[in-house]
Amino acid sequence: MMTAPAANRVPVVLGDRSYEILIQPGILSQIGQVLQDAGCSGRVGIVINPLVNKLYGRVVNRALTQAGFSPFFIIIPDGEQAKTIRWLSKILDALVKQRVERQDMILALGGGVTGDVAGFAASVYLRGIPFVQVPTTLVAQVDSSVGGKTGVNHPQGKNLIGAFYQPRMVVIDPCVLKTLPPRQWIAGLAEVIKYGMIADKPFFEYLEQHVEGLRNQSDDVMPHVLRRCCEIKAEVVAGDEHESGRRRILNYGHTVGHALEAWGHYKKWIHGEAVGLGMALEGSLAHYLGMCSKDVVERQDDLIKRVGLPSNMPKMKFLDLWQAMQHDKKIIKGDIHCVLPKRIGDVCVVPLVRESIRKWFSVQLLSSSRLTNAVRNSASRTRPARKK
Numbered sequence: 001m002m003t004a005p006a007a008n009r010v011p012v013v014l015g016d017r018s019y020e021i022l023i024q025p026g027i028l029s030q031i032g033q034v035l036q037d038a039g040c041s042g043r044v045g046i047v048i049n050p051l052v053n054k055l056y057g058r059v060v061n062r063a064l065t066q067a068g069f070s071p072f073f074i075i076i077p078d079g080e081q082a083k084t085i086r087w088l089s090k091i092l093d094a095l096v097k098q099r100v101e102r103q104d105m106i107l108a109l110g111g112g113v114t115g116d117v118a119g120f121a122a123s124v125y126l127r128g129i130p131f132v133q134v135p136t137t138l139v140a141q142v143d144s145s146v147g148g149k150t151g152v153n154h155p156q157g158k159n160l161i162g163a164f165y166q167p168r169m170v171v172i173d174p175c176v177l178k179t180l181p182p183r184q185w186i187a188g189l190a191e192v193i194k195y196g197m198i199a200d201k202p203f204f205e206y207l208e209q210h211v212e213g214l215r216n217q218s219d220d221v222m223p224h225v226l227r228r229c230c231e232i233k234a235e236v237v238a239g240d241e242h243e244s245g246r247r248r249i250l251n252y253g254h255t256v257g258h259a260l261e262a263w264g265h266y267k268k269w270i271h272g273e274a275v276g277l278g279m280a281l282e283g284s285l286a287h288y289l290g291m292c293s294k295d296v297v298e299r300q301d302d303l304i305k306r307v308g309l310p311s312n313m314p315k316m317k318f319l320d321l322w323q324a325m326q327h328d329k330k331i332i333k334g335d336i337h338c339v340l341p342k343r344i345g346d347v348c349v350v351p352l353v354r355e356s357i358r359k360w361f362s363v364q365l366l367s368s369s370r371l372t373n374a375v376r377n378s379a380s381r382t383r384p385a386r387k388k
């Protein structure tokens with residue numbers, strides 16, 4: 001029996017829910033062997049969208065069939081529209097129709113959208129069947145496929161319905177990233193920078209020194225980057241699977257980032273772009289509150305810009321930002337909790353006080369060219385209020 005190529009393996013240690021992340025260029029064409037080596041068998045429902053199906057459906061189908069599996073496809077739409085109860089229900093219908101049993105499995109082949117909805121379907125079908133994540137975007141490879149957060153959106157908010165449900169395995173083929181549109185690629189780099197900021201100064205310095213390699217998806221740089229991001233995510237998740245404590249540090253850049261995404265009706269920025277802007281603003285806030293030095297913010301913002309992430313804020317009013325932040329899932333007993341940097345590689349979670357945020361927004365950033373428009377707008381609104 002042929003064995004799959006030796007892969008870079010990152011363990012996610014979660015007791016009886018432990019699993020491995022396999023990182024190996026070209027591993028997609030060996031996926032059948034990989035699953036067989038891991039003791040899987042039976043039918044495999046491949047959840048996939050039409051674009052990824054066109055690119056990688058055939059190679060995965062062939063690899064699974066050759067290894068003795070019986071794969072079938074469950075096609076969902078491209079984009080966030082697939083992360084709905086409606087599409088969850090359609091996936092479940094397909095599983096019922098195919099008479100999928102407990103020992104069969106779901107394979108999520110695609111970006112974060114596919115992984116989230118397919119994982120959620122796996123968590124509820126027959127009270128849970130095995131599922132494997134095969135992420136094909138940078139966001140999915142460094143973030144969404146690891147850690148077991150699955151779910152769909154509600155009309156009132158993103159990711160409001162879901163479950164913690166760990167995959168049996170995460171299989172990462174860096175080669176599939178070559179077909180990503182540049183905008184998707186660069187957006188994913190925001191999450192990469194986030195890992196350096198929250199947990200690993202030497203990694204942050206490595207990123208600073210390899211900006212060209214990051215921008216060009218260099219084969220010398222990317223395997224290390226993917227591995228380090230997965231290691232950090234695995235370590236954080238292993239210590240706090242259900243996000244009651246330390247796992248919250250993964251939300252750095254996301255309190256403001258999610259607010260910007262919602263404010264822009266999920267059209268103005270894609271997720272990673274909003275996270276990049278969110279880190280810039282949360283870093284600036286941390287400096288304003290005296291929590292970190294100017295150097296920390298400058299180095300972070302410089303890296304964000306150099307990789308090509310957007311750094312221009314739109315004309316935005318403080319109240320719009322604040323109200324959009326109120327919908328964040330990380331509100332605890334009415335307080336917005338935000339991750340703020342102390343140093344590069346070290347962050348903390350703090351409750352945000354409205355008045356100090358307003359002052360930061362309208363005063364501290366007045367001199368910042370990046371935010372000039374936003375702040376002018378805010379200042380003109382808040383000045384009369386102060387006279388009252």
Ligand SMILES: NC(=O)c1ccc[n+]([C@@H]2O[C@H](COP(=O)([O-])OP(=O)(O)OC[C@H]3O[C@@H](n4cnc5c(N)ncnc54)[C@H](O)[C@@H]3O)[C@@H](O)[C@H]2O)c1
Pocket residue numbers: 049051052055078079080083110111112113114116136137138139140143144145146147148149150158159176177178179180181184271
């Ligand atoms: N579960 C988690 O922990 C977690 C973490 C972060 C983000 N998310 C979720 O992930 C989603 C965002 O994920 P995403 O950024 O991967 O978006 P996505 O899944 O929509 O993929 C982005 C685009 O890239 C295309 N694509 C995928 N792989 C490709 C490839 N190899 N080549 C060319 N095109 C490809 C997709 O078809 C899509 O059009 C959001 O719904 C977000 O809430 C979840």
Ligand SMILES: [Zn+2]
Pocket residue numbers: 143191254271275
């Ligand atoms: Zn994110």
